[in-house]
Amino acid sequence: MKKVSIGIIGAGRIGQLHASNILNSSLLQLIAISDVYTDHLKGTIYEQQVPIITNHSEELINNPEIDAIFICSSTDTHALYIKAAARAGKHIFCEKPVSFEIEETKEALQVVEEAGVKFQVGFNRRFDKHFRRVHEVVKSGKIGEPHIIKVSSRDPEAPPEEYVKRSGGMFMDMTIHDFDMVRYLSGSEVTEVSVNAANLVDPMFGTHGDVDTALITLTFENGAMAMIDNSRQAVYGYDQRVEVFGSNGVVSAENEAQTNVQIATKDSVELDHPKYFFLDRYKDAYVEEIKEFAEAILEDKPLTCSGEDGYKAELLALAAKRSWEEKRSVSLTEVNTVNI
Amino acid sequence: MKKVSIGIIGAGRIGQLHASNILNSSLLQLIAISDVYTDHLKGTIYEQQVPIITNHSEELINNPEIDAIFICSSTDTHALYIKAAARAGKHIFCEKPVSFEIEETKEALQVVEEAGVKFQVGFNRRFDKHFRRVHEVVKSGKIGEPHIIKVSSRDPEAPPEEYVKRSGGMFMDMTIHDFDMVRYLSGSEVTEVSVNAANLVDPMFGTHGDVDTALITLTFENGAMAMIDNSRQAVYGYDQRVEVFGSNGVVSAENEAQTNVQIATKDSVELDHPKYFFLDRYKDAYVEEIKEFAEAILEDKPLTCSGEDGYKAELLALAAKRSWEEKRSVSLTEVNTVNI
Amino acid sequence: MKKVSIGIIGAGRIGQLHASNILNSSLLQLIAISDVYTDHLKGTIYEQQVPIITNHSEELINNPEIDAIFICSSTDTHALYIKAAARAGKHIFCEKPVSFEIEETKEALQVVEEAGVKFQVGFNRRFDKHFRRVHEVVKSGKIGEPHIIKVSSRDPEAPPEEYVKRSGGMFMDMTIHDFDMVRYLSGSEVTEVSVNAANLVDPMFGTHGDVDTALITLTFENGAMAMIDNSRQAVYGYDQRVEVFGSNGVVSAENEAQTNVQIATKDSVELDHPKYFFLDRYKDAYVEEIKEFAEAILEDKPLTCSGEDGYKAELLALAAKRSWEEKRSVSLTEVNTVNI
Amino acid sequence: MKKVSIGIIGAGRIGQLHASNILNSSLLQLIAISDVYTDHLKGTIYEQQVPIITNHSEELINNPEIDAIFICSSTDTHALYIKAAARAGKHIFCEKPVSFEIEETKEALQVVEEAGVKFQVGFNRRFDKHFRRVHEVVKSGKIGEPHIIKVSSRDPEAPPEEYVKRSGGMFMDMTIHDFDMVRYLSGSEVTEVSVNAANLVDPMFGTHGDVDTALITLTFENGAMAMIDNSRQAVYGYDQRVEVFGSNGVVSAENEAQTNVQIATKDSVELDHPKYFFLDRYKDAYVEEIKEFAEAILEDKPLTCSGEDGYKAELLALAAKRSWEEKRSVSLTEVNTVNI
Known part of the structure; x- marks a missing residue:
């Protein structure tokens, strides 16, 4: 073959x-x-x-x-x-x-x-089996029209200062995955972005003009709303959850735990931690991502995430940055100065 | 006695x-x-x-x-x-x-x-054992400084039109509980409110100038942020969840299911629905609420929720309404025209 | 009224x-x-x-x-x-x-x-909402023919020695509830009982000729099998779970936790303990039990648990005791010397 | 290398x-x-x-x-x-x-x-991360002395008749994994086996003198007891759970679901099914199994499961078969006619 x-x-x-x-x-x-x-x-x-x-x-x-x-x-x-x-x-x-x-x-x-x-951008989370299932359930109409989309996306630990300097800022580096995710889950385009952010985890981020904690609200063409919450440091592990609430129900994906083991003693009832590292959490997604890239080439099929998806997520990161800087809601038309 | x-x-x-x-x-x-x-x-x-x-x-x-x-x-x-x-x-x-x-x-x-x-306002949810436990965990310092507070609060079905006319609007009638909840959980005061809302459930709400779906972002004096999401209609039951994420961990409270029964067949793996009705979900909280009112009187103790708590939740409802009407973030000082 | x-x-x-x-x-x-x-x-x-x-x-x-x-x-x-x-x-x-x-x-x-x-025996667990739901699911045929029934029933702490002396032994005092439960869940009658038991929790039980830990296997007329596991001391709380596995699926009921709160830190992910005390776990069941007794009298309806149910559970306790003493499987016909 | x-x-x-x-x-x-x-x-x-x-x-x-x-x-x-x-x-x-x-x-x-x-026998489940964690928790002493060990092991669908003819019977073919598991989890040797079994899933098994459903009780040298439940057909998926209850607590491992997605509508609250196929459920365990075999050779280390483990599991399968045939509890000394 x-x-x-x-x-x-x-x-x-x-x-x-x-x-x-x-x-x-x-x-x-x-x-x-x-x-x-x-x-x-x-x-x-x-x-x-x-x-x-x-x-x-x-x-x-x-x-x-x-x-x-x-x-x-x-x-x-x-x-x-x-x-x-x-x-x-x-x-x-x-x-x-x-x-x-x-x-x-x-x-x-x-x-x-x-x-x-063919051009595929590396939004690996679209290939995660949990999020893909949520996407499919929404698309199937089972939960009706999407009204509220929630994405929790928190890294287990802050990146090193050298990385922060060159990262393009949290919205471009980290939240960009979540911007793609809300587009993937909603099946609609964002019209407006509003950011509430702060430097709570480590003053180092602030010294580079960056934030480390954010709540980002988005409005979609189809009337739905989304909320992304980000932190650069969730000490209990890599926290990656989504929820789509609609007119006929709700669908959500929980974190993957390291094991399904529970321990109960006089003092506590304990579960295992969520997977800690993104290479561990998205191990299978990275494999699936390149498999589908290969198939798209071999069978000349459309891609799961295209250049347009990469472009639109960047627009959202730009809008978020502007919203944060100008302390106001920013319309996508303000940043989308080019046509594609 | x-x-x-x-x-x-x-x-x-x-x-x-x-x-x-x-x-x-x-x-x-x-x-x-x-x-x-x-x-x-x-x-x-x-x-x-x-x-x-x-x-x-x-x-x-x-x-x-x-x-x-x-x-x-x-x-x-x-x-x-x-x-x-x-x-x-x-x-x-x-x-x-x-x-x-x-x-x-x-x-x-x-x-x-x-x-x-003595004056107690009926914020029954402060007396719910789940939310109280979350409050206590936050207060204990176990999860460190609160950074992000999330409240999901969705009614199982929309109220009748007659009620909507006299309700004072969703923020004053329904979200007011959530405004109190974020104050209860954060242990800090809100400085700013920003609302994204829509009329997605039933056009009836819109005809009365009201909304039925909202994402509300709040900023606190201590630097924390909160996000409330509301819907007038969650067809799967009364959805009442909170999460407080902090510098040293996260604490959350899930819905109470009608039973802890799970059924797995070839076709599905099913859990029971969340409790559907607020009188069912908060049955014990209503009992506890008046018990503590009585004890405060009998033993001359301070109240768990006071007139000031009622006043501040109203201020937040007013700020939310203004934020929604004026499509901008509203500072609490703008609505807090009186001192207490 | x-x-x-x-x-x-x-x-x-x-x-x-x-x-x-x-x-x-x-x-x-x-x-x-x-x-x-x-x-x-x-x-x-x-x-x-x-x-x-x-x-x-x-x-x-x-x-x-x-x-x-x-x-x-x-x-x-x-x-x-x-x-x-x-x-x-x-x-x-x-x-x-x-x-x-x-x-x-x-x-x-x-x-x-x-x-x-009218005569009702106090098998309060039949009125527990979780177990009743399991019973109804089995009865509805949703999981097909029952094949394997499992009951975990463990007390949070051992009773005092004075109580042990007069209790009639673990099978008559504690397991009797589980004997009734397997009959309630299976919808069939037991034909044979086989016991494996030991004195592992506290030598005190042994000094009174009693056991404190047991695995009890039962065979039913309809071909199903059941397994009860008992301990006089589950240090993490009152452990009360059932599962019915059948030809078309499985239905189970988990413990009720004290709250639905989860706490995750760097060190642990913790849930709340199961309810600890039987009066807490079965609080609502005790209320329902007497309500149905009253209704059976007022409306002349059949009872949910009758004298016959009490009698048959006692037979099972006797068979269990004999199985333990004689280290062999005991048929119900051996102990059922009377007709009812 | x-x-x-x-x-x-x-x-x-x-x-x-x-x-x-x-x-x-x-x-x-x-x-x-x-x-x-x-x-x-x-x-x-x-x-x-x-x-x-x-x-x-x-x-x-x-x-x-x-x-x-x-x-x-x-x-x-x-x-x-x-x-x-x-x-x-x-x-x-x-x-x-x-x-x-x-x-x-x-x-x-x-x-x-x-x-x-070096000789390793293919008990792949010892290398499953969930069961290994349970083993480690027991070994650490965190739950005290083991009292009751429970293993649920149910295949998603019955094997073909040709396979059944040559399988050596359910105890030798399927339960042998569970016999190894109870030894692995208990850290002690079995002294006695008692079987309750039946032909409930498909009469085909009976025509070959085999059973398809079983409850197996085991006694250990250290006083603990174990219970294995088996079925050749769990229509909802491959059901593989364990629990070890001890003097200071309990540790258990739940099934792995296909995804962590939950869907709630007016009609149902649904989770995803457990993984269906053993190659899917134990995919990583099979990789780990041969990795540790290689390491044992390269570094001359002891093996995780040895010839002795294979031998002892076979003894248990023999004892189970005899217990089933003779309808009585069978001591390991009865089948262990050879020394190793």
Whole structure:
């Protein structure tokens, strides 16, 4: 059976995760990895099993044996690689966000469109079995018209200061997943964003002009409302829950616990903690994500999350940032200055 | 043992509930009930067991054998009865809201203060064992500083149109409980209110200028934030949940199910519905509420929810209404035109 | 409305519980309480509200104003009072077990039958909303033919030695409720009993020839099997769960927790304990039990648990005891030496 | 890094599962597969990725490059392959049961012991994260001395008749996992077995002298008791739960649901079904099982489940069969005619 052959640009944590999943996949084949630094790959399974390890991304982009490029490099380089890969006729899987500048994202996606290649953005949570089931239940009409969508999304621990400096801010770095999730669950487009945020977890965030705690309210075209709550630090574990309340019912997804074990003694009745790390919580989702990318290419099917989804989530992050800065509700039309 | 002797003004649904609980109480004694209509009490246990049934509230207020008055009449009459009862030296239990006009509420509470009588407002949910436990856990410091408070409060079915006309609007009638709840759980005062609301359940609400669905964001003095979500119609039952997320953990209270029974077949795995009716869900809370009122009088102890709590919840309802009308965040100082 | 007027024989813990529930009931009226000792009732609500408090049970049995007798005295006196009350034409509510001797039980129930009075035995768990729902689901056929029935029944703490001496042994005193429960849930009769038991909790039980831990296997006429597990001491609370597994599914009832609160911190995820005390766990069941007794009398309806149910549970306790003593499976025909 | 090189004998469902997991493992390397039939492997990843596919098991056993043999053939061939592999100095992973004849098992294990090779039996459930956690909690002493151990183990659907004919009977084929589990959880040895069983699911089982439903009671050296309940058909999914109740508390493991999604409508409150298929439920356990086998070889560590564990579970299956046939409790000394 034909496999989709892959080159990965960027061999950091997420690049290595995809590399590992591709090596175990029956639909994808890993041909090459490029990174400006490759010393850390010495002696790893990547060196042993990946034919090409290089410091030059052009080697991947110009390699006729490579069908698709995974862009896992730092966000400020995404647009450049997207355009180069698209022009070389490669399909593209790009980590989120597409870029920090909405104009840049627009331009990159236009090149993609002109090239006619597949483009998937890395919103892994759409491939989580729990959230996908919620999405399907909403879509089936079982709970009627959606009225209220709630997303709790809290990281187990704050990222290091170096990361915060380059993250683009909490809305662009972390909440962007939740912006995509409310679009995915509601099946409708956001018209307005209103943010209440604060720096409660660690003053470090504030020194970089960032927040670490937020309540974000969104209004949708179909009349529904959504509320996202974020924290950079949930000491009890990675907290990832959603709920969609509608005219005929409610559907929700709880956290995955580390085990289903319960212990009761005189002093306490204890359950196990939620999974702590995102690579653990979304382990299967990351596998499913690239499997569906491969299938979309092999069978020429539409993608589960497209460039447009990446673009719209970025718009929401921009609107949220402006809402926070200007202490007012922001309409999507205010930030959506370009058409796509 | 000395019992607190009670007269109830208003023999509607909530008045009868209190009457029934007082009849079963070992701390309170029901001496009299007054209502403009009393025909519906004929042949009931109230007629059989309550010495005085009258159409004249003065008979209660002037009765020297009565220690305390329960005000369960329509909201527009509350202030009048509060003042009369306070001036007669009676302790007062008053259903929520104290009044529809904040100036009126203020004036009534001033009379209460001058009279030196006890005054409790009917925020029954403070006496619910689940919410009380959440309150205690927060207060204990176990979850650290509160950052995000979430209250889901959804009625099982929409009230009749006649009720909606006189309800004072969803914020004053229904959300007022949730406004009190976020104050109870946070242990801090709200500084700002921002509302996103809509008429999604039934156009009838809109014809009376009311909403039926809302997301309400609140900011507290201590830096915490809260989110209330409301719907007038949760078809699966009375949905009453809270969560307080803090620097050291999270505490939450789930709905009470009708039974703890689970049924699994080839087709489904089913749990029982949440309790459907507020009198069922808060049955024990209503009993506890009047027990603590009696104890506060008998032992001259402070009340769990005071006139000030009633006043502040009304302020929040006013701020919410203004936020909704003016589509902007409203500071409490804008509506709090009076000092208490 | 006519109420059923009641006399209670035996004013210990369970007698007082029924007295209190009758005082709060709209269907029953408490006329008299008798006990050999009545000093402990001085100054209580019973003295204040019950017209007759006496040391002579005949005053109740011969009182023409009394419709029904509650027998809450020590088990060795039950048969005597049953026969006297039946002959006086009183309906009877009798605490479990009917007696310690199966012949005595038979004889008492025959007198009841001849007198044509109602007789209810105090298997309060049949009136628990959770177990009743399980019973109804099984009866509805939703889970098909019952194959395996499981009952976990564990007390929170061991009874005092004085009680153990007079209890009739764990099977007669504690497991008797579970024997009734498996009959109630299966809708079939037991044919065989096999016991595995031990003295693991406290050597005190062993010194009185009793056990404190048991696994009891039962076979039913309809082919189903049941397993009861008992312990005299579950340090985490009163553990009362059932499960019925059948050809088309499974239905189960979990414990009631003290609250539905969950607390998650870095160190633990905690739920609340199960209700600890049987009066707390079965509070509503005790109310429902006497309500249905009253209705059966007022409307001449059949009882939910009859003398026959009491008799059959005793047979099972006897069979269990013999199985334990003789280390073998015991057929019900071996102990059922009398017909009823 | 050195990998353990593997040859698999038997390419049926379980053999292919191990083959697939070995191909994805960083500790094991799949050199060869043998089976009497190999046509079904044509065109699969096994043909593509496994160097040797043969009909002759000797090719594996005599291959000096192979460190360990996985025996996944039919049970009646296990002992033969065990002895041959052990004599060739290969480590052995053998599926359960070791054999159908306890003498044969004993003999095979003696050859293993003399050869000094590692021998692991395929009790995959010991590697399930939920059950392992329960085991660890018991071992930690947190719940005190174990008193009652409960194992629910029900297959989602009955096996085909062809399988039933060769399965060795329910106790040897299915319950053997549960016999191992109660030993694993209790940390003690069984002294006595008592079985109550029936043919309730499908008469087909009865025609082959087998049962499909059972309650099995076990007594342990340390005084604890266990109860296993089995059914060949739980229509709602694969039901795999355990509970250990002890002097200081209780620990239990619930089923894994397919998702953590809950749907509430007017008609029902629904959860997702338990995982249906054993390969789904124990997916991670099968991976962990071979990982620990590899580590035991590479680091010369003791195994989590040894030949002795396989032997003892078989003894329990024999005792259960005899208990069922002779309708009496059977002591382990009656079946344990050999020493190991």
